[in-house]
Amino acid sequence: MKQQVQQARNPQQKSELKNKLNDIHHEISNRTQKQLQAFTEENPSIKQPKSELDQSLMR
Secondary structure, three states: OHHHHHHOOOHHHHHHHHHHHHHHHHHHHHHHHHHHHHHHHHOOOOOOOOHHHHHHHHO
């Protein structure tokens, strides 16, 4: 799809393809978030790292 956007010559067609690509990206992101949320609910023993650990990892 990204390749189609790059190859499109008509500005209107290019815009429509970009919008479709953006919609697909959002759909994938939403589905991934739902799957991750379901996974964390099913696996409560897996905890998120504390913010202190997050900051030390970023250094």
